[in-house]
Amino acid sequence: MNNINLSTADKVRKTLKKRYRKDRLFALYGALSILFCFLFLGIFLIGIFKMGWHAFLETRVNLQVYFDPQFVSPYNIEESDYEALVAKALSTKFPDVRTRQDKRELSKFLSPRAVDVVRNFAKAHPEIVGSSVDLWLPVGDGLDMLKKGVISKENALQAGLVTEKNLERFERFVEENKVTVSFNWYFFTSGDSNAPSTAGIGGAIVGSFYLVLITITLSFPLGAGAAIYLEECARRSKFKDFIDININNLTAVPSIIFGLIGLAIFLNFFHLPRSSPLVGGLVLSLMTIPVIVIASKTAVSSVPPSIREAALSVGASKMQTVFHHVVPLALPGMLTGAIVGMARAMGETAPLLMVGMVAFIVDIPRKITDPASALPVQIYLWSDQPERAFANKAAAAIIVLIFFMILMNSFAIWLRKRYERKYGERG
Amino acid sequence: MSLSITIIFILMLFSICYVVGTKKALRIARREHIPLRQFHSQPSYHGAYVALQSALPCAVIAFLWLTVEPFVISNIMANHIREAMPSLFEAEISLWLDRLKAVAEGQTGFFKIDDSLKHLVPVYSGLKQSSRWAMLTVVFTVGLGSAAFFYHRISPYLRARHRVEAIVTALLGACALLAIFTTLSIVASVLFESLRFFKSVSILEFFTGTHWAPHTALRADQIGSAGSFGAVPVFVGTFLISAIALALSVPIGLFAAIFTSEYASPRARSVIKPVLEILAGIPTVVYGFFAALIVGPFVRTMAERFGFSIPSESALAAGLVMGIMIIPYISSLSDDTMNAVPQSLRDGAYALGSTKSEMIQKVLLPAALPGIAAGVLLAVSRAIGETMIVVMAASLRAKLTLNPFDAVTTVTVQIVSLLTGDQEFDSPKTLAAFALGLALFVVTLVLNIIAFMIVRKYREQYE
Numbered sequence A: 001m002n003n004i005n006l007s008t009a010d011k012v013r014k015t016l017k018k019r020y021r022k023d024r025l026f027a028l029y030g031a032l033s034i035l036f037c038f039l040f041l042g043i044f045l046i047g048i049f050k051m052g053w054h055a056f057l058e059t060r061v062n063l064q065v066y067f068d069p070q071f072v073s074p075y076n077i078e079e080s081d082y083e084a085l086v087a088k089a090l091s092t093k094f095p096d097v098r099t100r101q102d103k104r105e106l107s108k109f110l111s112p113r114a115v116d117v118v119r120n121f122a123k124a125h126p127e128i129v130g131s132s133v134d135l136w137l138p139v140g141d142g143l144d145m146l147k148k149g150v151i152s153k154e155n156a157l158q159a160g161l162v163t164e165k166n167l168e169r170f171e172r173f174v175e176e177n178k179v180t181v182s183f184n185w186y187f188f189t190s191g192d193s194n195a196p197s198t199a200g201i202g203g204a205i206v207g208s209f210y211l212v213l214i215t216i217t218l219s220f221p222l223g224a225g226a227a228i229y230l231e232e233c234a235r236r237s238k239f240k241d242f243i244d245i246n247i248n249n250l251t252a253v254p255s256i257i258f259g260l261i262g263l264a265i266f267l268n269f270f271h272l273p274r275s276s277p278l279v280g281g282l283v284l285s286l287m288t289i290p291v292i293v294i295a296s297k298t299a300v301s302s303v304p305p306s307i308r309e310a311a312l313s314v315g316a317s318k319m320q321t322v323f324h325h326v327v328p329l330a331l332p333g334m335l336t337g338a339i340v341g342m343a344r345a346m347g348e349t350a351p352l353l354m355v356g357m358v359a360f361i362v363d364i365p366r367k368i369t370d371p372a373s374a375l376p377v378q379i380y381l382w383s384d385q386p387e388r389a390f391a392n393k394a395a396a397a398i399i400v401l402i403f404f405m406i407l408m409n410s411f412a413i414w415l416r417k418r419y420e421r422k423y424g425e426r427g
Numbered sequence B: 001m002s003l004s005i006t007i008i009f010i011l012m013l014f015s016i017c018y019v020v021g022t023k024k025a026l027r028i029a030r031r032e033h034i035p036l037r038q039f040h041s042q043p044s045y046h047g048a049y050v051a052l053q054s055a056l057p058c059a060v061i062a063f064l065w066l067t068v069e070p071f072v073i074s075n076i077m078a079n080h081i082r083e084a085m086p087s088l089f090e091a092e093i094s095l096w097l098d099r100l101k102a103v104a105e106g107q108t109g110f111f112k113i114d115d116s117l118k119h120l121v122p123v124y125s126g127l128k129q130s131s132r133w134a135m136l137t138v139v140f141t142v143g144l145g146s147a148a149f150f151y152h153r154i155s156p157y158l159r160a161r162h163r164v165e166a167i168v169t170a171l172l173g174a175c176a177l178l179a180i181f182t183t184l185s186i187v188a189s190v191l192f193e194s195l196r197f198f199k200s201v202s203i204l205e206f207f208t209g210t211h212w213a214p215h216t217a218l219r220a221d222q223i224g225s226a227g228s229f230g231a232v233p234v235f236v237g238t239f240l241i242s243a244i245a246l247a248l249s250v251p252i253g254l255f256a257a258i259f260t261s262e263y264a265s266p267r268a269r270s271v272i273k274p275v276l277e278i279l280a281g282i283p284t285v286v287y288g289f290f291a292a293l294i295v296g297p298f299v300r301t302m303a304e305r306f307g308f309s310i311p312s313e314s315a316l317a318a319g320l321v322m323g324i325m326i327i328p329y330i331s332s333l334s335d336d337t338m339n340a341v342p343q344s345l346r347d348g349a350y351a352l353g354s355t356k357s358e359m360i361q362k363v364l365l366p367a368a369l370p371g372i373a374a375g376v377l378l379a380v381s382r383a384i385g386e387t388m389i390v391v392m393a394a395s396l397r398a399k400l401t402l403n404p405f406d407a408v409t410t411v412t413v414q415i416v417s418l419l420t421g422d423q424e425f426d427s428p429k430t431l432a433a434f435a436l437g438l439a440l441f442v443v444t445l446v447l448n449i450i451a452f453m454i455v456r457k458y459r460e461q462y463e
Helices: A008-056 A082-093 A100-107 A113-124 A139-149 A153-158 A164-175 A204-235 A238-252 A255-267 A275-302 A305-313 A320-349 A352-356 A375-383 A387-421 B002-031 B041-084 B090-104 B120-153 B160-200 B204-206 B232-263 B264-280 B286-305 B315-340 B343-351 B354-384 B388-393 B413-421 B427-462
Strands: A055-065 A132-138 A179-183
Touching: A008 A055, A008 A387, A008 B232, A008 B264, A008 B286, A008 B315, A008 B354, A055 A082, A055 A164, A082 A100, A082 A113, A082 B343, A100 A164, A113 A132, A139 A153, A139 A164, A153 A164, A153 B315, A164 A179, A204 A238, A204 A275, A204 A320, A204 A375, A204 A387, A204 B160, A238 B160, A238 B354, A238 B427, A255 A275, A255 A352, A255 B160, A255 B354, A255 B413, A255 B427, A275 A320, A275 A352, A275 B160, A305 A320, A320 A375, A320 A387, A320 B160, A320 B264, A320 B286, A352 A375, A352 B388, A352 B413, A375 A387, A375 B204, A375 B286, A375 B388, A387 B286, B002 B041, B002 B120, B041 B090, B041 B120, B041 B160, B090 B120, B160 B427, B232 B264, B232 B354, B264 B315, B286 B315, B286 B388, B315 B354, B315 B388, B343 B354, B343 B388, B354 B413, B354 B427, B388 B413, B413 B427
Parallel strands: none
Antiparallel strands: A055 A132, A055 A179
């Protein structure tokens, strides 16, 4: 066949199939890209959850502890030898333990935290001295992971996480129905530690709480004020444009640069306390203000001019118009922007590293000038540790961090849905 | 203690002045039989005027006092330390000073101080105490004095509203000025320290040298000869990781945007958009965790299966995860610009008989190109400024290579490694971090400004 004899319509028809195929392929690429994002998010969430879930649970065994007056004196509850008390309780339960080797093995049966549990119980009930009581005590790391099904028996034995004898002892508790897996509150109340089993995110949560508190008290009034000034008070001028460009640029400045200002100005020039939530909060505020300014500007400018004109026409001054009419209407939008900015600030890590919030801090901070850690920094610190158990703790901390962020973002969405107004519609 | 009293005092002064001022305006009206509408301002404005005029100066004084106080006290204490231990160098004095302060603040667990300095701890605490009480006294006097003065001046003719509004406007303006101060302080701190760095290391060497080993320069006299501040490997490493990230994120982000804006049904859109927003909202430290503990080892085992031996800190792992982090930025910016392209252009293309993909390739993408380019530039700036992913998943050692399977380092990794841990502040080692910071700031600033200008120009086209 000769192409010249074909009409245009025929030519089109001839290539149509190919063109449609290309079209479908193009759509497929798009769908694949979206699928990639979904897939990643899925792998990511499942991966983190699989690594972290078991840090929220702990295995405890029910053991009879005799508060021997020989070790515990009711007059000096704080300083008593609880380690000996726990060791005694274990050897009473397993009287066949004789050799030193065996005793050392037995001491690994319970977590080092068991001693704290006994101490806290004695402190709460000083009258217990001289009598026995059944206490739920956390078991060692290896047995704990085995019970929760994180590792198989063979792997645990091979890696030396548990020993045959301890496993047998554990079996005895299982037979006696004296084993329970319960929620690990300790993880949420304790500070960082050298040992994975005693490390918790209590200190980091308090640190993050202080950071967010400082950031919101500083950045919301300042950011909202700047936005109101730029939208309502400032006349159009070169200067106002300059401020606008500045704010836009600041939102795109890498976060680590803000850390550098924190280091050079707040720490080295003003000598504010290193590693403290105060400095961290100041740095995060500087980062968050531009975000809040931009969100608040949008909120203020979306209030229709008719509202301003109505207020002005009944004799309100410029300021009265702004504060009695424009700001109340724009407030939900401003708050939404502020909360989203807060959620971002809460996940920010790099600037905190610069102002020294990476120190190993065991104590839970009580003031904003105390050295503190924060959730994202704790995640960073734990991921750097060689032990695998710390990686699991980090994953658990990630779950907590993401939970808080989802909470804040859903609050923002709820706020927007609840108070959003569509102008020009009735009702 | 005295600090919280000061703050409470200022807050109480403000509220009491407001109430009392308002009451006085009302009382004048009652006593002198002047109807309220003949007042220039409403009573509450009189109250606000007194409150602002008395509390604001107090707040300003307290702020300035707290800013200046550390310098004065440090100076005095440095003199004391010099007397106690005359053999110290200047740098050591500031070190002891910091420890002294830490001990005085009660952080005894971390810091130990020399016995010959022990007697200075109460001196320091005493100085601080008396400074704070002095501040409270000054604030007290000024606050009550101005409150009395402005309370006395309340009259029906006082233009309280005008003055209150002027003060509020000035306060709002000050908030806006803060943005400029932030930029200025970034420039000042980074530039200032960088200039000090370039006094000891030449600019030429920094930007062209190919050997980067800042940790070996322990003493100040070593650097010149050691020549260990050539930042080219660091820049190349940054470039390599960003390039990998963009190679992944630009096509995927763009296709994701095309799909969401042109192909997806409204219902699919309402699912896809939040998922991309979740990806954008995941903290970078979490991506870093993922890169270091999951992707890095995975890439290594995959390479081993094909017979390669690569480090788990390969540029590929960090770059891929960074790419995933950037996808939502590219897709949301491209999506916005594509939605801004008028429907008439699409309809025109359809009217000429083009298929959807032809319309997108020939009409939509060229029309949205400036916006997409701006989005990509912003993504580049985010990639080179990204810190946590590379800190956790990239290497510390600087190696000049473009092999994506090799371990490289980046500007941000070096800044973090130079500035965390024990640091002596004036060494070229720490100053080098500021020089890297300056380079990073300038590059991202230029990228942002170009992107901003493109967006602004493009926006005018269709409006």
